[in-house]
Amino acid sequence: MEPTDDARLKRLLREWKVEDAPRSLDERVLGGRQPWWKALIGGSVRVPVPVALALAVLFVAMGVALMRPRAVSPPAIASSAIDLANFRPVEHVQVRIMRGSDVDQ
Amino acid sequence: MLPRDERILLTLSCKLAVDMTDADFRDAYRTNKDVLYRYARRMTGWATAAEDIVHDAFLALWRNSSGYDAGRGTMRSYLLGVTRNLALQRLRRDRPHEELDEDASVIGPLDIAGLERGEMVARAVGALPPLQRETLILAEYEELSLEEIGRATNAELAAVKSRLHRARENLRRMLTPLLETKGTGYGTNG
Numbered sequence: 147m148e149p150t151d152d153a154r155l156k157r158l159l160r161e162w163k164v165e166d167a168p169r170s171l172d173e174r175v176l177g178g179r180q181p182w183w184k185a186l187i188g189g190s191v192r193v194p195v196p197v198a199l200a201l202a203v204l205f206v207a208m209g210v211a212l213m214r215p216r217a218v219s220p221p222a223i224a225s226s227a228i229d230l231a232n233f234r235p236v237e238h239v240q241v242r243i244m245r246g247s248d249v250d251q
Numbered sequence: 252m253l254p255r256d257e258r259i260l261l262t263l264s265c266k267l268a269v270d271m272t273d274a275d276f277r278d279a280y281r282t283n284k285d286v287l288y289r290y291a292r293r294m295t296g297w298a299t300a301a302e303d304i305v306h307d308a309f310l311a312l313w314r315n316s317s318g319y320d321a322g323r324g325t326m327r328s329y330l331l332g333v334t335r336n337l338a339l340q341r342l343r344r345d346r347p348h349e350e351l352d353e354d355a356s357v358i359g360p361l362d363i364a365g366l367e368r369g370e371m372v373a374r375a376v377g378a379l380p381p382l383q384r385e386t387l388i389l390a391e392y393e394e395l396s397l398e399e400i401g402r403a404t405n406a407e408l409a410a411v412k413s414r415l416h417r418a419r420e421n422l423r424r425m426l427t428p429l430l431e432t433k434g435t436g437y438g439t440n441g
Contacts, residue, residue, distance in 0.1 A: 151423065151430070152419070154430055155419060155422060155423060155426075155430065156391065158368070158372060158426060158429055158430065159372055159376075159391050159392070159422070161368045161369045161372050162293075162369045162370075162372035162373045162376065163369060164289045164292050164293055164392075165292075165298075166284075166285040166288065166289065167284040167285050167287075167288035167302075167305065168288075168298075168302065170302065171284065171288065171302050171305060171306060172284075174302070174306050175280055175284075175305075175306055175309045175310075176277065176280065
């Protein structure tokens with residue numbers, strides 16, 4: 147039996163097949179509604195390329211600075227050890243000149 | 252379509268949705284996502300556009316679930332209505348020359364030689380005016396009743412019937428070679 151015009155058109159239309167919703171849609175719609183701890187474990191952050199490059203350069207510079215041997219600096223004087231709280235000027239000053247022979251005695 | 256900040260938006264908007272639980276939302280999503288996606292895909296012709304549109308439709312549902320009234324129709328009809336509005340917005344943006352409100356257009360035969368049969372059909376459906384196209388897609392591919400189509404597209408029953416009739420007439424005209432040859436001589440699938 148010859149198919150009707152409508153049936154033929156219907157059958158022809160069915161030849162255009164379209165896939166179901168992709169998994170990426172699930173991720174976009176439901177992924178944002180997961181608990182914070184899951185998002186923390188499996189989440190991702192989009193970073194613009196210029197920012198990523200700047201961060202990369204910064205990390206490299208920091209790495210180089212940390213790896214470089216440091217110049218030895220002179221020991222600092224412990225100025226905090228000096229305490230002048232009980233400092234009193236002496237009342238009598240006696241000046242004695244000592245020579246080398248006096249010291250030996 | 253918004254950039255991928257949508258996750259943040261979804262999270263922030265959780266507080267606004269009071270009458271729809273997380274389980275309800277997931278259920279509505281799983282039940283309707285494929286219908287909405289296929290509809291948007293056939294309306295726009297692009298997979299990425301369809302994904303954006305369906306995403307935005309569910310985002311709208313989550314933000315304002317009170318907009319859905321079970322007394323006025325099924326969740327599917329409601330979501331199809333939202334998806335339809337978003338798809339038409341997208342078409343207005345992407346194809347400003349196309350007259351969206353024109354539903355009485357008569358289209359002549361298309362130059363579809365050299366294409367596979369599925370591609371020919373896609374080209375022909377894509378050439379229909381949007382109001383005819385959406386009605387045909389919902390009727391032929393998603394097998395919605397005329398009443399459901401009317402609810403989803405916010406149209407009277409008579410308008411739905413008329414658009415469907417015109418869409419089929421246009422398709423017969425555009426696809427005449429395929430209908431006459433019964434699948435031989437064109438393409439590779441037949």
